[in-house]
Amino acid sequence: MKRKMIAALLFIGLMLSGASGFAAERTPIKVPDILGYQTLKCDFHMHSVFSDGNVWPTVRVDEAWVEGLDAISLTDHIEYLPHKDYVISNHDSSYEIAKRAGDQNNILVIKGSEVTRSMPPGHLNAIFITNSSRLDGKDWREALEIAHEQGGFIFWNHPCWTGQQPDGIGRWYEEHSEILDKGLLQGIEVVNSGSYCPQAHQWAIEKNLTMLANSDIHPPIHSRYDIAGGEHRPITLVFSRDRSIEGIEEALRARRTALLNGDVVIGREDFLKAIFEESIEIVFPSVTVVVDGSAYVQIRNKSDIDFHLVSGNGETDLRVAETLTISGGKTALLRISGNEGTKAGRRSVPVSYNVENMWTAPEQSLSVTLNIDVNFENRADPGTER
């Protein structure tokens, strides 16, 4: 009888948990696949009640699914467990609980932990590890060694975080050189919970570290980001040979990432250029401009990323808009007009812009060239002027 009641209760509970779900719709994030790789959307830094977060691990999987992510890693602190009086468990529990939910929702869940120290070395995440509990109670150097031996990929979290650098400026310490030299540091968060760290960006370039952008979310994701309204957490774009954990690991070790932080994209020039070029389509590539008149080139953006263009070194005998925003999913109009000295005839005109929100290095934006096929006509007919 007692047993029967428990079985019935279990059933009840499952139904209660599953009954929710107005928001049970996934919205894919449109960023094109590039250079023969799949572009996977990932977040490798988040917390649950198993450290100082405020949600059950399965919530992280649900949130990732709704937001359109492919892979996540729950990286609960090894050393900081403020709920430990009630949340009695080992460091592997949050992964195990989330993994079961991930298998149901087709979200890739990567095992991870946050090794938590004051600066230096600060906080470091180890992902793709096999046993989190073994990192506990160790000197931080030893913890990183163990993570490394487990096949872990280690990255430095939020180097500019004001909790550890009150002026918000990242500093590279001898400890970081030490772990870099020992092969215990492969990546760095250039973006954490919406904050961009220019020093980390520069170090990633100079020291050939994998760039990462992660949410480091502790409360429910909706309380920080208006997901339903189209906002996103910071996301690491991983250019992977396939949609698998092994593919992501290979890509991270090969430094094939770019970062999405609001409407800013950060990464190597070749990746950003490929994202731009795969996103943009010139709808009618050939236009006719009559002297003193204008033509409009239609530029379609198939991605969800807004591109903010500011003119670079342009053509001398052609006038184009100084700024142009090509919003995600929209088609923008680029106005082109001729000059007095414009030569007649058809030719391909390279129009150069800087994409202000695509950053290849601190304070350096991506240069792109749009090739427009323009036919200039010298027809001096006032009736055709627009």
Next chain:
Amino acid sequence: MKKIYFISTLFVAMILIGAVGSTEGAASERIEINIPDILGYKTLKCDFHLHTVFSDGNVWPGVRVDEAWLQGLDAISITDHIEYRPHKDDIVSDHNRSYEIARARAEQLSLILIKGSEITRDMPPGHLNAIFLKDSNPLDVEDWRDAIRIAHEQGALVFWNHPGWDRQAPGGIAVWYDEHTHLLEQGLMMGLEVANHVSYYPEAYQWAIDKNLAVLANSDSHQPMAHDFQPDKGEFRPYTLVFAEERSAEAIRKAMLDRRTAAVFQGKIMGDSRFLEAIFKESVTLEVSSVSIKGQGGTAVQVHNASDIDFRLVAGKSDCSLQVPGEITLSDGKTAVMGVRGTSDTMSGRKTVPISYGVETLLVGPGESLPVTLELEVEFIPLEQQ
């Protein structure tokens, strides 16, 4: 050194957790729900049925407080199951813990937090919430009758949850059992949920009227609230209006004992006509109370609705001296125009015309609209003789 390390990690964590209520991010401002105070009472907005990780919910208790504050509520009760605790391998505590953890946050935000628990059984009697408990632990007993008696002896109020829940009431049709009669006759059950999560139970509403039980509407949320309901999109959780002498837990308890409640569910309010009529009267004003109409001519009467509830009016039997719209919606916070027209060329003199409507969004019984009368003073001017 060790000490410094702990202090710094504590600091770390406080900042991390602080993100819940910080000014950053999507939701850090409280929505105010405008429903007027009535009959000398304060109209308090309450949700008396919520879960956390301490039973089968997926959030930490403090999250329920933050969500309630953000969504404009005055009071909540966290009602974790006594008997159903699927996370118990990881979360080990007594039955008072979720209340105790949430209390500090509730005090910071001046949200009223009422101690509660859910007594969880097969039907009959189904699931019952006990709120205003002093100690939840003694409710953990084999016989549900004992649990309810113990709650009652603590001064708790007990109500029946989701009577028409399809898991326990096949077809979603609520059934009243002898057990409920027994509880009612012993004074051990003072109310029931007429709405829960996304469901409404008309049978339960009829019983509330017939048996003088307090009507309640609660969210019964297990997931983060924004996962189930998005107030920005007009999706509010179900909540209970309590007409209390003041904004305090004790006044809420007294009001519930006096059956001074109404249930808000998907844009409709269900409750006793004296409360609903007062809400309508306090919310709705005629911008012009006096008009003049010549013969069968028309004029526009502006009607303002100061509340956040849309009032959908359908014409009842009206005074035949005015032609009025058959249907009109007074949207929340808006001013509507009601076109009225004379019906006679010869009518003359000043009179107060009662205009009768049924309010489809104020339900005084299942499917039964609240009848209201708008009184308009009209000066009738007869057409001049030819």
